Amino acid sequence: MELPPGPRDDPRAWEDDSDPESEPDPDLQAEAYVARVLSPPKVGQAPPRAPLLSVSIASPGALEPRAASKGAPVGVPGLLSLPPELLLEICAYLDARLVLHVLPRVCHTLRDLVRDHVTWRLRAQRRVRAPYPVVEEEDFDWPTACIELEQHLSRWAEDGRWAEYFCLADGHFASIDSVLLLQGWVWSLAALDHRVCSGSWDSTVKLWDMAADGQQFGEIKGKAAVLCLSYRPDILVTGTYDKKVTVYDPRVGPALVKSRRLHSSAVLALLADDRHIVSGSEDRTLVVFDRRADSVVQRLQLDSYLLCMSYQEPQLWAGDNQGLLHVFANRSGRFQLVRSFDVGHRSQITGIKHSLGALYTTSTDKTIRVHVPTDPPRTICTRSHNNVLNGICAEGNLVVAASGGLSLEVWRLQA
Template sequence: MASAQEAESENDSDGGNADALEREAEDYVSRVLSTVSLQASRPPHSLPMEAQGGIQYGGLDLKKSPVSGEDGEVSSPLLLLPLELILHILTYLDARFILTVLPLVCRTFRDIVSEKVTWRVRVQKKVRNNFPVVEQQNFDWPSACIELEEQLSHWSDNGRTEHFSLADGHYASVDAVLLLQGGSLCVSGSRDRNVCLWNLRNLGKDKEKVLVKPLGTDKTGTHKGWAWSLASCEDRVCSGSWDSTMKIWDIGAEGQLVQDIRGRAAILCLAYLPDILVAGSYDKRVSVYDPRASSPLIKSRKIHSSPVLSLVADDRHIVSGSEDRTLVVFDRRVNAVSQRIQLDNYLFCMSYEAPQLWAGDNQGLIHVYGSHEGTFQHLRCFDVGHASQVTGIWHSAGALYTTSTDKTMKVHIPTDPPRTLRTHTHSSVVNGVSVAGRTVAAASGGQMVEIWRFPE
């Protein structure tokens, strides 16, 4: 990437006047986020991939009791049943209870709970589809099973999910939303140029105390252009704007401004790690900053031929997607681009936790990539029912959320293919989604932040 001095020398823009910035942003939205229904032919819900093998049971014999004659006294007559029948009985118990309580009963139950096959069998009975989509070593089956079952429970017809529409903070489209502190706080960025801080602990209690404040002290707004992107690292939040700035806020200190970093073009996407802040911008660049330094810019490079729409990062890779229909992998260890993948469509949003990268494109499709030894491979393409651009995606071991300009948010189980549990239809486009703990937040083009909260 270019040196910091070279990039800084190019940075002679003050963001332009507000009207020019807004015209540029509106042109971008008209081009990239058109809400016209898609007529292009769609692929099947899943692209070919080597079939996953059957469940391997290791040394366990499902037809026999897990207690051998050498185990001495049996703590429960239940343990004299064949293991297969024991596992079936356990399906009637809550997964979290099984994981936390049964190991305390006796050694045999502890061994059953610690065996991976216990959870694989349980998951397969629940979803009856390939899971996980990307096979990986050391997959946390118990945690995935707990999360998956809680998703099924929360979003079932009998689920007790609470819903709140926060309409008091913004007077223009909300384009970014981010949950903090396990879902107790929320920040939102809007075309009204403000980034608002919300205290979700007061939901359903004191409506006037839910909106804490817009961040910053300038009466004209948090930024001088649309507040378009958000990222967080611990208690620090970075907001990126069409005014070409990134502002870092200390949420632990009541949202005080910590740093104001000026880029050279509109900031369209962000990734925030403990050691670096990564920004993708309208001028086709991916830039890396160290917010702890007095001169934060580390390097900046034009690695795309069109605006950078989405990116993710970890301690090894920076992965960026662009309107030029490429996915570029930058290897931080060797300080060079290691892979450039040409796509049929452009990726507007990403969710990444190695080795799985899930992304949504401008045709309403979901793509899954797997990473192995530094190389990313396209594994799957799913049509989950969106009629236009996928604007937001959030993936974990047991949950998948997607939002779209087709005015919907969809809740899925991340199987192959994904199983859609719920479709929420809105009066306006939905621009992004964030999930933390028991809380889900969506950014609405209808000037609102939508919140769903699950019971404990």
């Protein structure tokens, strides 16, 4: 229903400048809102209502000069009048997620300050006080890295005293060599969405459908023990004891696509992405296979052999049989060794998981170590066990380590 025109719809009404009603100033509104956000009221005390106008309304004539409502008088202090350095100092005491997602909605000044990646770079470096990240990259996601970093430091504060620990000791009849977290539970070796594949010393790879109550929907019978796996939508890659890297198509069968003997010893570590297959072997080599060119594009000779890898482009983190961590950088399809670190493990590193703001390692020295992925990594927590630890996975608020004592060691972290 169309309403009849009111007094404000009359064009002549806009020509009258004698309207005593004053419009609120957006900058003053922003200052008042930010002041309430940064200075929450005390318990039991009602929050003060910040006036929208800079003049008093006690006297009838206070609203007559319209210019008084157009902006704060010169010299009147306000939050947005502070230098950017002080605003950043105030933001440093706020949760990173709040700073990133809430403050930009307050006003343009705070939006521009929060959107600047230099802001987040300075904030992250202030938290770690060390070179970070290990591999410099132009498109590094500083806001996400800062959020992950602060969350990681908070969860493992005070030597991890707030992390809830429990052990899953039933259901296994042999030592667990690797683990993967899938939708809140732990499964062996590799997973993709609701599908899980497991490799075994009996030379088979079995595929399971978790959406169908764990029913097996496929099996691959190989010729040698399956020591490592990588599972992607279009390929399933196995690394085996007979020195081969084999590619299957899980969408049809799974059907064998190709098998190459890329190493002179057993394949112990493996990963794949849309373009490459990277494998590490007991022959102390790291081989990079280009899926599109269908050929080996790089072979690196190392001083030790790799047992585990974690990849988030362009950084490849790997643990070796001497207890060292190695960081490789992917530069236009070619991997370069950037750094090698001793993070305190006294024997081989069997599991590694890294992200923008967190780093976990396990070892046969019976410890799990929690680090910050800086140069060099800073260890913030160490947990010792009665048995060797053979693998590590961290997802959401759960960290799961595989134990040689037929159990899974689980930490539930605070939100």
